[in-house]
Amino acid sequence: DEDEDEEDEEEEEEIHAVRGAAAASSASALAPPLQRSAEVGEIAASRLSAAQAAITEALGLPQELLECLARWEREQAAAEGQWRLKQSRMYLEFEERKRRLQEQQMGQRKKLRESCDAALRPLYAEGAAVCSELERLLVGRLCRLCEHAPAAAVPQQMLPGPLARVSAVSFGQFESPLRAPGGPSRVLGAVPVSAGILVTLSKICDRNGIAMLPASDDPLAGFSRSGRGATEVKLPLRLLGARVKLTEAEAQAAQRPADQRTFVVRYAGGEHGGPVEPVQILPEGISLAEYDISFAAGAAALRVEHRTDGPVRCRAEPAALKFPPAR
DSSP states (O other), X not given: OHHHHHHHHHHHHHHHHHHHHHHHHHHHHHHHHHHHHHHHHHHHHHHHHXXXXXXXXXXXXXXXXXHHHHHHHHHHHHHHHHHHHHHHHHHHHHHHHHHHHHHHHHHHHHHHHHHHHXXXXXXXXXXXXXXXXXXXXXXXXXXXXXXXXXXXXXXXXXXXXXXXXXXXXXXXXXXXXXXXXXXBHHHHXXXXXXXXXXXXXXXXXXXXXXXXXXXXXXXXXXGOSBGGGSSEEEEEHHHHHHXXXXXXXXXXXXTSOGGGGSEEEEEEEOGGGOOEEEEEEESTTOOGGGEEEEOTTOGGGOEEEETTTEEEOEEEEEOOOOOOOOO
């Protein structure tokens, strides 16, 4: 056993010796290239300085002035190097401060968001329950929008407006506020309303009984300038009773056939790119002053819009040609 232990120790010593020799040989192999590169750098620097000295001597300047110039250049390079190093360190410190400040702001925002959610979640849950109860009572009911008469002798006098149906009940939240209902979008469209409950009314027909054009079928729905001309109206629940009359008698007007609730324009002209002129409108008895009739895109793209209630369903028909009686 002792002989075997001695043999193992001898083998380990030989292995360590071989490894040490290999490391030494590799270090010695790496040393000459490093030394050669350093020597090459020194030679290049000395040659460059000698060439510059020869060029400077060719100018015929005094030796003292040349030595002073060389000394000044070395001092300039050393001083500028120190200040560049300080500038780099300052820039890195600023970047590190900026990164830490961003992390701190992100942490504070996350904490605020989590605290806000935890505080408002029960309130929003109660609001959703209230809206569900209101939807059960209001959604689907027909109503008549009313507005004040322009020259009413009595302030309480109201004029009947378009027929609408209650379609939804909602409320604004902190992260997704609703917009102020009614009025021009440029003035009130950007005012957030996150308090109170809003009732959405979908107009069915205008005040003359003409069916309204749904927003899904209106190519200009996204370009509405005023909330009054939209097919959907949002009213605060606290003002619903003053602006709307909930009556079941209006259901008969909504149940009329669609043909009887379509604005028909019979026109003449339009051949070979000529102008199109309306000749007759149906149903009869409607004032043209209340509607804007546009053939701007041709007779096939007729557009009729009530000046107050919004776009209505319409159809264009060519007028019957009257030929003179045969002789």
